[in-house]
Amino acid sequence: MDPSQIELALTRIRAALEAGEVQAAIDTLTDLHPVDRADAFSDLDDKDQAALLPRLDLEATADLLEELEDEQAAAVAETFDTEQLADVLDEMEPDEAADVLGDLPADRAEQALAEMEEARNVLPLLPFADETAGGRMTTSFIALPMGTTASEAIQILRRVEPSSETPYYLYVEDEADRLVGIVGLRDLVISDAKTKVETIMDSEVISAHTQEDQEDVALRMARYDLAALPVVNDRGVVVGVITHDDVLDVVAEEATEDIYRLANVPDPDLSINSPIRQAIRMRIPWLYLSAATALFAAWVISNFESLIAEVAILAVFLSVVAGLGGNTATQSLALIVRALALGEIDMKNAWRTVLKEGLTGFVAGALVGTVVGLAVWAWKGNPVLGMVLGVALIGNMLVAGFVGALVPISLKFLRLDPALASSVLVTTVTDSVGFALFLTFSALALSNLR
């Protein structure tokens, strides 16, 4: 929907509330798609929200809680008494209800669970960590025993309450409830009524384990273009399903995380809408860290202070060496971090990749170093200055490519986040090495630089 349409609805809702026509405001709000409705609701002030909330019916309230941001959903949930809350949670998708319960104070969550009728759908979801397959899955799916016929399956579909997490697939289980096959809804529909599900099921099941990391699960669903992936427990029993929209969320979240971490913004939840205090609190530790590493690089230069006092022109080109090293390293970092995220690097090709990035840095350094060296010779009229700078660039860009690949790959093999801290570590190395190389070569060529 066009954002201006949400604006229009908001204007109408505010005017209606102003005029005391609460029902008109409710009607305007509920005419919107649930996603847009949650957006519009968030944009209203507390007073208007409080006026609307009690007048929404159960389903609309459940939709709202499903679509609001986690924090806001919890805040809205807090305004209900236990019984109301339990009713709303019963109406929600189990995975969304579990998320809301997870964000509530423990005693409130327990009371609500005790009152809920559908608690058995939500309870199995609570133990799983957010970033695992178990934490992402929903329990609304349909499992059929082997021997079920197509028409029986359709009867079961009719009986089960409709759900927005559409079950495109039905899961077939053996006597021990283990997942043995998947039936697509389409195959079910076009089959003869008496056909047994095991004859139309796909028995080459691709599944995930409850404890698996969401990123691995997302990679698998993306690789095989799956709209839904069954999640099984240790015994091979389906306990939930992850749907295509979850994968999309995971991929988008992981991309944000990588972009932020490469830029030394540690919290993926930070956005342009975060309060300024939070923005500073999140960003400042990394700026302090980067100040510390910059001072380390400064210390490297300070060892050459008398050299610079003698040949002040050297100070002019220090930043050129550091800058180009940093740029080369950043290019390698981006390629490697992305390749790691897409699962393209393993033990086998890791070492070759590091060497290749080093070689790329070296060749790029030779090309850039030559041009910059010649340019500086032309500018300052000193061929030795140009040569010293060019050679330092080659050395630093070789190191930059090598380190830009080595650091994230090493972090990954240490089971740390490859994007986090990579930039700081790599820049420290390229700055310090660049300064040391350039100033050491300058000291060696001192008689020709004076």
Next chain:
Amino acid sequence: MDPSQIELALTRIRAALEAGEVQAAIDTLTDLHPVDRADAFSDLDDKDQAALLPRLDLEATADLLEELEDEQAAAVAETFDTEQLADVLDEMEPDEAADVLGDLPADRAEQALAEMEEARNVLPLLPFADETAGGRMTTSFIALPMGTTASEAIQILRRVEPSSETPYYLYVEDEADRLVGIVGLRDLVISDAKTKVETIMDSEVISAHTQEDQEDVALRMARYDLAALPVVNDRGVVVGVITHDDVLDVVAEEATEDIYRLANVPDPDLSINSPIRQAIRMRIPWLYLSAATALFAAWVISNFESLIAEVAILAVFLSVVAGLGGNTATQSLALIVRALALGEIDMKNAWRTVLKEGLTGFVAGALVGTVVGLAVWAWKGNPVLGMVLGVALIGNMLVAGFVGALVPISLKFLRLDPALASSVLVTTVTDSVGFALFLTFSALALSNLR
């Protein structure tokens, strides 16, 4: 699938071919999931590929062409004669067939199209640019006229050939063939046989136009959690469908693009597997550009050469000012580029966002500048040096936050890619401003620095 399983299959296939048992090799290959099969096939050398290809049946060949990378699929297609090629293309998903045809020489593509039986499904896809909704959609979908009953719809489903791009949804059209509603397969299945589709359809249709940019389409599908989105032409007639796996590809591609561009890697197709020549050819222009801007920043410093000759210690801290400015700007850049990609910035909040980033930079500068200033005072024993550095940091980090937000937002409003060139532009500003501020303040305080 575990990569080691593909390795295992490859070992078996190579051994079978070595022993002349082509059928055994084919069997091992076709036992794999089509996605893994394509991976394994790519890893075989040309000789082995040539031995296997003619022995694959039509369906396996079509699967292979669908899953191979574009370039390799075209290479394989080139080995067939026109008739074989037409048969294989007929067997493929229309959108995949269109992609292969687009990568073939024009005359080969024309000949193949002339021989194809299903050309009418593929032809409508050919005119659209790759990055539009039309370029992403497939023509395999089912449209029903209003008045169709549930049982008639199921009859139609039975008649239409099954397709891997599962039609979870059926599209309902009015007399002028315009899209008026969507019926979920599940609702169809559980409805009474005589129910008319218009009574169970959802008439609040979310769709895309053929010419729309794929990124906007992906944002819409992600926003509303859609598994499939109908694509309509100027007359409102459905001409294709975009499925969830396409969205995932778009989101992943756009994320790669943003990460690369922020790191000055211009081509999103570059990967760790690209030949080294290509890697250097793509990366070097940006390194030259960054060399040019680094030399500009060096020129700024060169205006203060006599100052540095007098107070060489200043050279030590130049990189601290530039580095922290660059880091602050990079943080802002990452936040803004991501917010732009997720559609969170519009005309209304753009200016506020820029000011907020500037303010964040100022506050962070005050915090970091104070600590660094005190540290340098302690290290070098000169309070004025510490103060000059601290004040320069505050100024530069204010500028950094401001420019780090202003540049990508301006590029976006100029309809350019906000991530491209942002880093270079922003770093040039923060380097030059940082050097100028620090050295100007130093010149002013010269008597206390000597």
